Amino acid sequence: MPEPAIVAEGLSRSFGNLVAVDHVDLRVDAGQFFGFLGPNGAGKSTTIRMLTGLLAPTAGRIHLLGLSLEANPTEVKRQIGVVPEGLALFDRLTGNEFLNFVGQMYGLDRATAAQRTAELLDFMDLADRPKTLVVDYSHGMKKKLALAAAVIHGPRILFLDEPFEGVDAIAAGTLKTMLHNMTARGATIFLTSHVLEIVERLCSHVAIINKGRIIAQGSLDELRAGVAAAHVNGAATAPSQKLTLEEIFLAVVGHEGVSRKSEEELSWLK
């Protein structure tokens, strides 16, 4: 059995009376491309913030690569790369300066940081504007820069919060190749996205969170089997063809209630 890269046990986080994440258990094996899905406000970003040390859990334990995040935050952070929701860029640095800065923050020596910065800027097609400040980048360029910053130190786990949002199709294709190559080398990727087609194409394993609780977790085939079994138990017709991730997601999260609501309400819009 492979060593788990990410283990979360009983992870909870409350904001006042609101329980954003409620006793979440996660296990992601090393080398997995893991998709973390959920509707808006389900607790995805809160979970990823806790897993990356940006937010303290109210309860629960997090182990990354066998190390407790609480006990060894610095050592754990050295091994992970993150593209957070807000990208966490320093607006008044150039892309070159920013990547050099991040590389050195992760302990790279200046020469290595400079070399990797040059390679990454070239790889991300950001090298042609060396004097442009990050504040003047487009959204897609900022996203690519944040991705470059997340991998500059060669992390063993990569957390990506909506990495392809705002990135053009060409760059997205290049990035997907890069991420696949990283997993092939043994890195673990933990990704959230609302674009289910991307998750379906990239990820081998998926967890779905709703209202702060994990409601499904496993490989795509396991989730398909689970949904199919639920259909049989519910006396519904089992799907004759392979379910898409979108169908699995809607079945698990329960879209029927939503569509019924929209039919019953807002009659003044008709």
Add this chain to the structure above:
Amino acid sequence: MAEVANLTGLGRQLSLLITVRWQTFRNGLRSKSEKVHLAGSILLGLFFGVQVLAVSVGICFGAYATVMSRKWIFLSVMLWFIFLFWQLVPVLASEMNPGFDGRNLLRFPLRFSAFFLMSAAYGVADPFALVGILWHAAIGVGIAIAQPDLAWWAALALAISVTMNLLFNRLVFAWLERVLAKRRTREIVTAISILLFLCIQFSSVALQRRGSALRHALENSASVWRALPPALAGTVVEHAADGDSAAALETAGLLGIYALVFGGLFALRVRAQFTGEDLGESAAPVQQKPVARHVMGSLPAKGAVAGRESGSLSRIVSAPVAAIFRKEIRYFYRNTMLMMNAFMPLILIAFFSMSTSMPRRQGGLSLIGRFGGDFAYPASVVYIMLLMMNFCPNNLAYEGRGVERLFLAPVKFGDVMLAKNLFHGGLLALEALLALILVTATGHPPSLLILLATWSALLFGALIHLGAGNWLSLQFPRKFEFGVRRQRPSGLTTLISFGLIFAEMIVISSAALLCNWLARLWLLPLVYLALSAAALAVYRLILDGTTRQAIAQRDALLEALSR
């Protein structure tokens, strides 16, 4: 088909806008830091309010004396003073007034009249406008006490004058907003405003030298500047006092026309905004290459290379500390506000040095002239300390969303603060050195004893402030934007910083007085060094606790700085 709502009435729209502003303010107070900021601001407001009231009393008395003596020119001078204060000080103190960014309201079926009224009314929300209105009222009270039958004329003239000032101010800021919409223009205008401020400072030197000539010129040109809008309210009262009601009405009408013209020009600007003018900074266009050239092969292999770099800085501190230090330098020279805060003391020291080097009969400052460098240099360093404290107690202000990066990186927050302190400390030392060169260049070098005492006292003060600044930065963080002036740290931070400076001055002065009383002034540097050693212990204690404090404050910090 969906039913379309009717257009809401003007009164209803205004009331809705006021409600939403109130709700925004009230909801902002949910966070502890905003409550603390409000409390601090109220206390500071009380402090400055007392000074404004004192000036109001002076203006009221001046208006009273003017009416009694019938020297109406002084009424015009006071009105010009208020006009210049109202219009010029906000420009000098800020590129952008409390902005009425109504563009996000344009998605609603808002009437232009409501949009215009809200844009104009926002001018009253500016503290400088409130002060201007108060001083107008003070003139009115002074006139009414001196000659009660002029009260109605004064009320009419001053009300029109207030309207004219308000509309002119909004007009100026609406155009400034248009000009300053782009970041680069903003920074250029900031530099110009700094130069303007310096010109005003240096013009006082010219006034000292050629004061009487300027006074004569002003008196000779009175017929011109008294006919301009700022002074017209005074002319109305003068005509009324002379019993010439027709002339008074005519002048009031002229002032009203000026107000209407300014209002009309302002309306043109607001109309442009209302019809969808976009002043926002768009992102730079991206030149997209058709095909990405690389595959993953060239990307870094896994496993970070930890180690020391070859740069001289990293021989002293760790690579992350050196990286943050370099980032601070870049943020400093790209931030006009920080540059201004840092170098303004040196420019003013140069100005004072000029005054000091002048002969006494030409307006040289006799105190500095008498004591020379032994007074000028410590005074300069105190001034540098005062202004440097603008950014130490809120040293994460410009990080923006980058602050998350500091939490994501495998770096202790104590190291982040250490890097920032090294930068601020270095800047302080550089300024102290440059001030020494400036003071020495005027021919008044400080004695060696005073030099050593000043530097050791500076060390003591800096350590206290850097330590306290670290704590305050984490406890009461406030986000600042680049290129925008009049951004204040939390009110409580400002109060604590003032308190610290006051306490330091008491300690430093007491030590100096004691050594002087004992006739052992040579002890002074040693006393200050001993105090510095104690301050260093306190500083290290605070720095050690910074990482823990940052983790405890993490949610509040990210909320305040990266939203």
